Amino acid sequence: MKTNHAATQSRRRYRARRAAGICTQCGHAQAEPGRPMCQACRLMTNEATRKYQRKHRIVAVVLNLCTQCCQRERMPATKWCGVCAEAHTERQRAIREARRAQGRCARCGGSQPCEACRAVYRERNRRYRARLRARGLGRTA
Numbered sequence: 001m002k003t004n005h006a007a008t009q010s011r012r013r014y015r016a017r018r019a020a021g022i023c024t025q026c027g028h029a030q031a032e033p034g035r036p037m038c039q040a041c042r043l044m045t046n047e048a049t050r051k052y053q054r055k056h057r058i059v060a061v062v063l064n065l066c067t068q069c070c071q072r073e074r075m076p077a078t079k080w081c082g083v084c085a086e087a088h089t090e091r092q093r094a095i096r097e098a099r100r101a102q103g104r105c106a107r108c109g110g111s112q113p114c115e116a117c118r119a120v121y122r123e124r125n126r127r128y129r130a131r132l133r134a135r136g137l138g139r140t141a
Contacts, residue, residue, distance in 0.1 A: 017024045023031050025045065029038035037045065060070045066081035074081050096106040105114035
């Protein structure tokens with residue numbers, strides 16, 4: 001079996017730098033606590049990632065692909081395919097359930113009861129009921 005010598009060296013260098021607590025990107029500065037990179041390299045990497053993702057999403061929209069995975073055609077009137085939308089829904093459901101189990105607001109994760117979120121829900125429900133009444137479907141009293 002042939003191994004890629006450069007890739008092996010890169011992995012070794014990364015592990016050694018990480019163990020020493022220095023930046024895994026530049027190898028000069030001290031890494032931030034709990035992170036593999038110094039702040040300068042982290043900011044630079046984050047910006048490069050954002051630019052790539054922005055370009056990637058534009059291409060996906062033009063090709064009518066899911067902006068999350070860029071592999072499948074997106075559903076009508078949405079930006080995601082069915083698989084990614086379902087996965088997102090499941091992640092959000094798990095987050096809400098975990099927050100409820102901890103006694104926190106399911107929407108924002110703040111203290112329970114969260115008055116700001118209650119106000120949002122009340123306004124949303126008020127508009128929904130108004131739309132129903134306008135169509136003659138809601139209660140009239």
